Amino acid sequence: MKILGIETSCDETACGILDGWTVLANVLHTQEVHAEFGGVVPEIASREHLRLLPGIVRQALEESGLQIDDLDGICFTRGPGLAGPLLVGASFARALALEAGLPLWGVNHLEGHLAAVRLTFPDLAPPFLCLTVSGGHTEFTLVGADGSFTELGATRDDAAGEAFDKAGKLLGLGYPAGPVLSRHAKAGDRAAFAFPRGLLQDPGLDLSFSGMKTSVLRECQKLKPEGVRERRDDLCASIEEAIVDTLVEKTARALERHDLPGVAVCGGVSANGRLREKLAARCERMGAWARFPDLALCTDNGAMIAAACLAALERGRDLPVAVDPRLSLSPQIES
Numbered sequence: 347m348k349i350l351g352i353e354t355s356c357d358e359t360a361c362g363i364l365d366g367w368t369v370l371a372n373v374l375h376t377q378e379v380h381a382e383f384g385g386v387v388p389e390i391a392s393r394e395h396l397r398l399l400p401g402i403v404r405q406a407l408e409e410s411g412l413q414i415d416d417l418d419g420i421c422f423t424r425g426p427g428l429a430g431p432l433l434v435g436a437s438f439a440r441a442l443a444l445e446a447g448l449p450l451w452g453v454n455h456l457e458g459h460l461a462a463v464r465l466t467f468p469d470l471a472p473p474f475l476c477l478t479v480s481g482g483h484t485e486f487t488l489v490g491a492d493g494s495f496t497e498l499g500a501t502r503d504d505a506a507g508e509a510f511d512k513a514g515k516l517l518g519l520g521y522p523a524g525p526v527l528s529r530h531a532k533a534g535d536r537a538a539f540a541f542p543r544g545l546l547q548d549p550g551l552d553l554s555f556s557g558m559k560t561s562v563l564r565e566c567q568k569l570k571p572e573g574v575r576e577r578r579d580d581l582c583a584s585i586e587e588a589i590v591d592t593l594v595e596k597t598a599r600a601l602e603r604h605d606l607p608g609v610a611v612c613g614g615v616s617a618n619g620r621l622r623e624k625l626a627a628r629c630e631r632m633g634a635w636a637r638f639p640d641l642a643l644c645t646d647n648g649a650m651i652a653a654a655c656l657a658a659l660e661r662g663r664d665l666p667v668a669v670d671p672r673l674s675l676s677p678q679i680e681s
C-alpha cells in the first residue's frame with residue numbers, strides 16, 4: 347500500500363511517502379522565520395505552509411519515483427496542533443485527493459510520533475509503554491495488545507520540549523533551544539546547579555516542568571549576564587540533567603506499576619542524546635527495553651503521518667477528516 351502523508355501541525359511543512367513500512371521519501375522544511383519571534387507565530391506558519399506545500403509534495407513524489415496515480419491514498423495531520431496550519435494542510439490534502447480521485451484520511455499527530463518508532467523497529471508490538479515528549483506534549487500512554495491507548499499520566503503544565511525551549515531562551519540560545527542546549531550540555535557539569543525535578547516525589551505518573559523556567563530565571567538574575575555567559579555549559583548540563591532524570595524515573599515507575607516489557611519514546615525530545623543514554627541504561631537494569639525512532643524521524647515529519655495512517659488502516663479503524671486542534675491520543679473513543 348502506497349500512502350502520501352502531509353504534516354502541517356506546527357512549523358514544519360512536510361510530506362512523506364511510504365510503500366508499506368518502507369519510507370520512499372520524507373521531505374521537510376523547517377520554517378526558520380519564527381526564530382526571531384522566539385516561538386511559532388500561527389499566522390506566519392499558515393502562510394508559509396501554503397507557500398511551501400506544492401514544492402514539498404512535488405519533491406517527495408520525485409524522490410519516491412512515483413506518480414500521484416500510483417498512490418493508494420492521501421493522509422494529513424488533523425490534530426492536535428495549531429488551527430490555521432492544520433486547516434492549510436487539510437485543504438491541500440483534500441484538493442490533492444479530489445483531483446487524483448484518491449481516498450483521504452485524517453491522522454492524529456501523536457499517533458504519528460508513535461508510528462515513527464515502528465518505522466524504525468518494524469517488529470514493535472503492543473503491549474508497551476509509550477512516552478511522548480515533544481514541544482507541545484509530555485505524556486505516558488499504555489498501548490494495549492488490541493492497539494488501544496490509555497493515558498497513564500501527563501504533564502500538568504509545560505511539556506518537556508517547552509521546558510528546554512523556555513530555559514534555553516533565557517540563556518539566549520534562540521528557538522527551538524532543545525538541540526542547542528543539549529550540545530552545550532556535553533561540555534558542562536551536570537551537578538553544577540540544582541534545578542527542580544517536578545513531582546518526582548509524587549507517587550503518581552504526572553509530571554511538571556513549569557518550575558524549571560522560574561528556577562533558571564532566578565539563577566540568571568544571580569549570575570548577571572556575564573556570569574550566565576561564563577557558566578552557560580554548566581547551566582545547560584544541569585537543566586538537561588534535571589529534565590532527563592525526571593523523565594527516566596517516572597518512566598521506570600510506569601513500567602513497574604503496569605508490568606510492561608518496555609517503552610517506545612517519541613516526539614522531538616526523543617532525539618535527546620542524554621535521555622537516550624540514561625533511559626536505555628535504566629531500562630536495561632530493570633530487564634526492560636527502550637526504543638527510540640531514528641533521529642530523522644523524531645521531530646515532525648510526513649513519513650510518520652503516513653505510517654500512523656497505515657497502522658490505523660491495518661486495524662480497520664476509521665480515519666475521520668475533520669480538523670481538531672485539541673485531539674488527544676484516544677482514538678478508540680473519538681467520534
Ligand code: KG4
Nearest residue numbers: 480481482507522524525614615618645646
Ligand atoms: O515533536 P516536535 O518536532 O514538535 C512538536 O510536536 O512539538 O518537537 C519539538 C521539540 C522542541 O521543543 C525542541 O526543542 C525539542 O523537541 N527537541 C529537543 C531536541 N531536539 C528537539 N529537545 C532536547 N534535546 C534535543 N536533542
Ligand code: ZN
Nearest residue numbers: 480613614646
Ligand atoms: Zn510533533
